[in-house]
Each structure stands twice: as C-alpha cells, then as structure tokens.
Amino acid sequence: MSSLLEREEQGRKPPYGRALDVGTGSAIWGIQLAKRGWEVTGVDVVGKALDRGRERVQAAGVEMKLVQGDVTRLSAAEVGSGFRLILDTGTFHDFNVEQQQRMARSVDALATEDATVILLCWSRRIRPLIRGVSREDIETAFAGWQVTDVEPSHFKLPRPLEWVLRPDEHWYRLRRARAL
Numbered sequence: 001m002s003s004l005l006e007r008e009e010q011g012r013k014p015p016y017g018r019a020l021d022v023g024t025g026s027a028i029w030g031i032q033l034a035k036r037g038w039e040v041t042g043v044d045v046v047g048k049a050l051d052r053g054r055e056r057v058q059a060a061g062v063e064m065k066l067v068q069g070d071v072t073r074l075s076a077a078e079v080g081s082g083f084r085l086i087l088d089t090g091t092f093h094d095f096n097v098e099q100q101q102r103m104a105r106s107v108d109a110l111a112t113e114d115a116t117v118i119l120l121c122w123s124r125r126i127r128p129l130i131r132g133v134s135r136e137d138i139e140t141a142f143a144g145w146q147v148t149d150v151e152p153s154h155f156k157l158p159r160p161l162e163w164v165l166r167p168d169e170h171w172y173r174l175r176r177a178r179a180l
C-alpha cells in the first residue's frame with residue numbers, strides 16, 4: 001500500500017490534495033493518509049463507527065473530516081468535491097452490482113481529472129461475509145476508468161481461519177482512461 005501512495009505523492013510536497021476515505025469505519029486508513037499529508041474526509045453510513053473514528057482522529061492529533069453518508073449516494077452526503085485520491089478498503093467488494101455502479105458514479109463525480117482510486121478488495125466470495133469482486137467487476141462498475149495496477153495485500157488471518165477462508169485480497173489502482 002505505501003508504494004501505491006508514494007506514487008501519488010512523488011514529486012510533490014504536502015499537502016498532497018484532498019483524499020476521500022470511502023466507508024472509513026473507525027478512520028484507521030484515513031488517519032494514515034492524514035499523517036502522510038493528505039487533506040482527508042472520511043465517509044461512512046454507520047454513526048457509531050464514525051464516533052470511534054472521531055476518538056481515533058483526536059488521539060492521533062491529525063485533521064480529518066468525518067461525514068455520515070451513503071457512499072452510493074455521495075452527492076447527498078455533503079463531502080465536497082475535488083478529490084485527488086479516493087481510497088476504499090473493504091466497502092466496494094461487499095456491494096451488489098447496482099451498488100457498485102452507484103458508488104463508482106458517485107466517486108467519478110467527486111474526483112479530479114487526474115485522480116487515483118485505490119480499492120482493497122477480496123477476490124473470492126466468502127459466504128455470508130464478503131461478496132468478493134474480480135478486476136472485471138471493478139472495471140465494469142468504474143466505466144471510464146482503467147485498472148493500472150493490481151497488488152496482493154499479503155493479508156493473513158489466524159491459522160484456522162486462514163485455512164478455511166483462504167483470503168485472496170488485492171490492492172487495485174485505477175485512473176481515468178482518458179488520462180492515461
């Protein structure tokens with residue numbers, strides 16, 4: 001992950017621009033972005049997760065805006081626009097096709113022309129926990145965007161769960177096809 005971020009930061013000085021942490025949960029990843037010098041907004045539909053996120057943000061001593069909203073309807077969530085980086089760790093891969101497409105359209109509308117989208121997704125379905133997505137699913141939802149990089153996350157579960165669930169998680173980097 002850090003190599004993917006370094007690529008977006010290369011040749012620039014902080015602040016690197018606006019970043020949107022989609023389905024931020026308790027803001028773990030958003031805080032990492034804020035520490036690196038991004039101006040971060042996190043959005044999540046669950047109020048309790050955001051409460052925990054606010055505690056974490058305060059404890060970390062960073063600036064990060066947290067907004068309650070549905071990532072498949074971001075225009076109604078008042079998160080703003082002009083995002084150079086959109087990060088989603090674990091939300092998109094659990095959506096059905098219609099939700100995936102709505103999220104992708106929402107992201108597209110808020111992203112700058114030179115924006116990068118980074119998704120962390122499980123590739124295999126883990127019933128009833130995770131729907132899972134393929135590279136093709138991602139490119140279908142993100143019409144007008146292209147996957148430029150795929151990297152294994154090397155995520156491991158404790159032994160018995162590792163054997164049963166066989167996690168197959170990847171980082172996907174997307175850019176607008178017309179910007180390539």
Ligand SMILES: C[S@@+](CC[C@H](N)C(=O)[O-])C[C@H]1O[C@@H](n2cnc3c(N)ncnc32)[C@H](O)[C@@H]1O
Nearest residue numbers: 023024025028044045046069070071089090091
């Ligand atoms: C697996 S958690 C990942 C949380 C965080 N990104 C992380 O990596 O720690 C998925 C998050 O997506 C949020 N989520 C699910 N559906 C959502 C929706 N339609 N709009 C906004 N957030 C949603 C959940 O509340 C949850 O916090």
